[in-house]
Amino acid sequence: MPQTITTGYKALLEAAEREIETIPIEEAVKLHGRDDTVLVDLRDPRELEREGKIPGAFHCPRGMLEFWIDPESPYHKPQFSEDKRFVFFCAGGWRSALAAQTAHRMGLRPVAHIRGGFGAWKKAGGPVEAWVPKQKG
Numbered sequence: 001m002p003q004t005i006t007t008g009y010k011a012l013l014e015a016a017e018r019e020i021e022t023i024p025i026e027e028a029v030k031l032h033g034r035d036d037t038v039l040v041d042l043r044d045p046r047e048l049e050r051e052g053k054i055p056g057a058f059h060c061p062r063g064m065l066e067f068w069i070d071p072e073s074p075y076h077k078p079q080f081s082e083d084k085r086f087v088f089f090c091a092g093g094w095r096s097a098l099a100a101q102t103a104h105r106m107g108l109r110p111v112a113h114i115r116g117g118f119g120a121w122k123k124a125g126g127p128v129e130a131w132v133p134k135q136k137g
Helices: 009-019 025-031 045-051 062-069 094-106 117-123
Strands: 021-023 037-041 085-089 111-114
Touching (some): 025 037, 085 094
């Protein structure tokens, strides 16, 4: 029997957008480099390698978000315990809307996401640098 999807991605995105703050790209570029803001890059490492990254952004692969946010998780990252504003972005703004909603529901405050994601960032002339993977060992 084929699957019947009752809630599609568009409905999920619309619900997330109603719950969280969406920042226009012009405002997002102005937030770059501020001490009170953490730009959180949710993209896959292959995307970073291919497209580059925002200097100073914290990379958190989308699949690890909940585990890195929760201080009781063995994978918790201290960046998510800081008293700062967390602004999520992905390539186009879909994953980041859902991630910001999840982070908000987990209790992380304040959170937002960038409308149009990294693609809009590049188009707006925001700073971009090459991604260099961390060396193991």
